[in-house]
Amino acid sequence: MTRGRRVPATLLVPAAVAAAFLLIPLLGLVVRAPWRQVGTQLQEHDVLTALRLSLECASIATALSLLVGVPLAWVLARVEFPGRGVLRALVTLPLVLPPVVGGVALFLGFGRNGLLGGALADIGVSLPFTTAGVVVAEAFVAMPFLVVAVEGSLLAMDARYDEAAATLGASRWFTFRTVTLPLLVPGIAAGGVLCWARALGEFGATITFAGNFPGTTQTMPLKVYLALQDKPDAAFVLSLLMLVVSITILLALRGRWLARWT
Amino acid sequence: MNHRPRTAAAAVAPMTFLAVLAGCSGSGGRTVVVDAAASLTPTFTALARQFQRAHPGVHIRLNFGGSDTLAAQITQGAPVDVFAAASTSTMQTVVHAHAASGSPQVFVRNQPELAVPPSNPAHINSLADSARAGVKLVLCAPTAPCGAAAQTVYRLARLTPHPVSEEPDVTSVLSKVELGEADVGMVYVTDVQAAGAEVKAVPIANADQTITSYPIVVTKQAADPADATAFVRYVRSAAGLRLLRGAGFLPP
Numbered sequence: 001m002t003r004g005r006r007v008p009a010t011l012l013v014p015a016a017v018a019a020a021f022l023l024i025p026l027l028g029l030v031v032r033a034p035w036r037q038v039g040t041q042l043q044e045h046d047v048l049t050a051l052r053l054s055l056e057c058a059s060i061a062t063a064l065s066l067l068v069g070v071p072l073a074w075v076l077a078r079v080e081f082p083g084r085g086v087l088r089a090l091v092t093l094p095l096v097l098p099p100v101v102g103g104v105a106l107f108l109g110f111g112r113n114g115l116l117g118g119a120l121a122d123i124g125v126s127l128p129f130t131t132a133g134v135v136v137a138e139a140f141v142a143m144p145f146l147v148v149a150v151e152g153s154l155l156a157m158d159a160r161y162d163e164a165a166a167t168l169g170a171s172r173w174f175t176f177r178t179v180t181l182p183l184l185v186p187g188i189a190a191g192g193v194l195c196w197a198r199a200l201g202e203f204g205a206t207i208t209f210a211g212n213f214p215g216t217t218q219t220m221p222l223k224v225y226l227a228l229q230d231k232p233d234a235a236f237v238l239s240l241l242m243l244v245v246s247i248t249i250l251l252a253l254r255g256r257w258l259a260r261w262t
Numbered sequence: 263m264n265h266r267p268r269t270a271a272a273a274v275a276p277m278t279f280l281a282v283l284a285g286c287s288g289s290g291g292r293t294v295v296v297d298a299a300a301s302l303t304p305t306f307t308a309l310a311r312q313f314q315r316a317h318p319g320v321h322i323r324l325n326f327g328g329s330d331t332l333a334a335q336i337t338q339g340a341p342v343d344v345f346a347a348a349s350t351s352t353m354q355t356v357v358h359a360h361a362a363s364g365s366p367q368v369f370v371r372n373q374p375e376l377a378v379p380p381s382n383p384a385h386i387n388s389l390a391d392s393a394r395a396g397v398k399l400v401l402c403a404p405t406a407p408c409g410a411a412a413q414t415v416y417r418l419a420r421l422t423p424h425p426v427s428e429e430p431d432v433t434s435v436l437s438k439v440e441l442g443e444a445d446v447g448m449v450y451v452t453d454v455q456a457a458g459a460e461v462k463a464v465p466i467a468n469a470d471q472t473i474t475s476y477p478i479v480v481t482k483q484a485a486d487p488a489d490a491t492a493f494v495r496y497v498r499s500a501a502g503l504r505l506l507r508g509a510g511f512l513p514p
Contacts, residue, residue: 113442128443129398129426211427211438212403226430229330229405230355232338 026243033240034233041237046214046223051241054220057131058199061138065146065195070188073150074176078159088151095144102141103208110136111209133210134217138199145198146191153187154180193250200246293321294489295341297332299348299407299476300431301372301449304456305509306346306497312505313496320489328406328431329353336361336481343484344494346476348372348432349407353477363484366477369498370511372450373473374411376464377439377457384445389466392446393421400435400444403428407474408435412448415472436461450474452510473512 041047076088094102108114110127120127127133161183165175203221210217212226220242227235298306303326310322325332325342329352336342337359345362346369347353353366378386384397392399393416401423402409409428416423426444429435436453438444440460454463466472478497480490496502507513 107441107443111441111443207430208434211400212429213425213427217427226403226405229328229334229403229430232334 029236029239029243033236035240037233037237038240041234041241046218047238047241049215050218050220050223050238051245053131053134053215053218054200055245057134057138057219058196061135061142061199062146062192062196064135064139065143065199066188066192069143069146069191069195070150070184073147073154074180076147077151077154092144092148094141095148099141099202099204100208103137103205106137106140106205106209128209129211129213129217131210131216134206134219137205137209138202141202141205142195142199146188146195149191149194150184150187153184153191157183197246197250200242291321292319292486292489293323294343294484294486294493295323295325296344296346296493297325297327297336297340297342298344298346299329299332300326300433301348301408301452302326302346302476303433305452305506305511308505309497309502310493312501313493316496317489317492320492322493326433328402330355330405330407331430336483339483341483341485342481343486343490344478344480346478346497347407348476349410349474350477351410352407353479356479356481361482362479363482363487364479366479367494367498368475368514369478370476370503370506370514371473372452372476372511373469374408374415374448374466375451375454375469376446376466377436377449377454377461378446378464379439379442379444380459380462381442382462383442386446386464388464389415389419390421392448392464393423395424397424398443398445399423399425400427400429400438400447401425402432402435402448403430406431408432408448408450411472411474415448415466415469418468418471450510455510475514476511 072091076084076091097105106114107128110116110120112121112126112128125132127136157180161179162175165179166172170179201221202219203225206217206219207222207225212218212222214223218226220238224235224238224242227238296306296310306324306326310324314320314322329347329349332342332345333347333352333355336345336356345353345356347356347366350366350368353362356362357366376386376389376392378384384391384394386392386397391397401412404410404413406429408431412423427438429438432449432453435444435447436449436457439447439449440457446464451463454461478494480487480494484490497506503513
């Protein structure tokens with residue numbers, strides 16, 4: 001740490017520019033938003049519905065991502081198999097894919113005429129234009145964040161703990177549950193928060209695949225986008241609301257997860 | 263240690279960053295930025311090409327979207343020279359914000375029509391069919407001109423639609439029908455014609471009662487008013503009207 005010693009200007013100046021670049025728009029939102037209208041906007045039925053829908057869908061999408069994403073990260077990090085590099089590249093593709101393209105791909109995979117469309121219809125599941133569709137769209141764009149974070153944690157972890165457990169006679173599943181997983185919690189927490197935040201803010205894939213209808217599929221980002229058209233003040237208030245909610249959750253999670261392990 | 267090169271190096275990064283940002287916005291030559299309603303996509307693309315051929319040295323940059331989105335961007339100062347809206351009310355937003363130069367002129371009119379996938383899975387043959395429960399109907403959001411027109415159509419027919427999605431513009435509605443995800447969507451006659459074999463048309467009885475007018479205007483913030491006015495004049499000329507009518511638009 002360079003605390004106490006002079007910070008090199010070569011790093012300080014670009015760092016200050018980066019910080020200013022990221023903070024000025026947030027500051028603008030806080031300073032220019034019509035604070036007096038927050039109360040009236042909150043009372044509008046659609047706003048609370050959209051907020052509740054956003055939080056619920058992001059949470060469910062994160063839970064699903066944790067359920068299947070952590071095992072995927074473990075397989076990618078610990079299991080050697082042919083084509084592992086290709087699989088890793090493919091499952092992290094939604095990270096770089098434009099969200100709208102993701103939405104189109106979801107149609108072609110899970111839509112009515114998609115690859116799994118017939119099979120899904122047979123069991124009575126229809127994803128487009130439903131809340132489940134929102135969860136699927138959000139999980140599609142956000143799960144890779146979790147997979148990448150957890151895989152990174154696994155690769156950085158000392159595998160000797162797992163080996164020690166194995167030499168002491170523990171089964172792989174027992175080792176995973178009692179040795180690997182506890183050590184992995186900070187990585188999973190960090191990945192989970194990233195995943196949740198990404199899911200909360202998803203717009204392109206949601207509006208393309210799930211559509212937009214108040215109460216069913218209209219999440220906060222969609223509501224802000226539509227409000228900007230005819231009621232900019234409402235859009236500013238909604239954006240402020242999203243900012244406050246996001247900061248609150250991020251701060252709360254940080255305190256809970258990282259305090260125990262650092 | 264020589265500090266001068268280090269301070270100079272410290273300044274390079276932010277300077278490069280700002281220079282790249284500045285460079286991205288400038289451009290040489292005469293450019294006219296045209297914001298047009300999504301339903302004008304194929305026609306204005308063709309009109310721009312013809313105009314550029316007749317006026318070498320002028321480049322038309324087209325930007326399509328929901329008229330309400332475009333109007334909002336213009337009133338917030340977007341560098342747009344010409345605005346062609348799909349309704350007089352979205353144009354009024356721009357006029358009220360004093361962003362229009364002169365008064366807007368209606369140059370074409372359009373008519374709503376229902377579009378279904380070629381196989382017509384939900385057997386939609388009339389407006390009443392589209393309002394049936396369980397039908398996957400997709401409309402434009404009420405703030406967009408096509409959405410407002412759709413609301414009027416159903417209101418005049420005394421029907422209550424139950425859309426599964428409200429899209430920001432008419433192109434999104436059309437693509438959901440083309441993809442086969444929606445059973446039916448309310449778009450314009452011109453969109454159905456432009457989509458060709460991708461969709462099937464279901465005409466609406468008494469649709470002539472819900473004809474929408476498309477106004478066009480040069481904006482006050484136009485960087486090149488002379489070329490912008492020339493383009494508007496070309497759109498409203500006999501040649502422009504011939505192309506628009508060929509696409510299914512009604513004369514003003």
